[in-house]
């Protein structure tokens with residue numbers, strides 16, 4: 001079972017999902033809105049597990 005995580009960007013954008021999904025979303029978000037390439041490591045450091 002994949003753990004769900006959430007990620008909040010400094011601009012207020014948020015996403016959640018598995019770490020793979022969050023990474024893909026963050027990569028696209030960074031490219032589109034911030035003209036910036038994020039690494040998997042950065043995304044993992046910024047994301048938090050969702051407790052259920």
Ligand SMILES: [Zn+2]
Nearest residue numbers: 009010011013
């Ligand atoms: Zn952002």
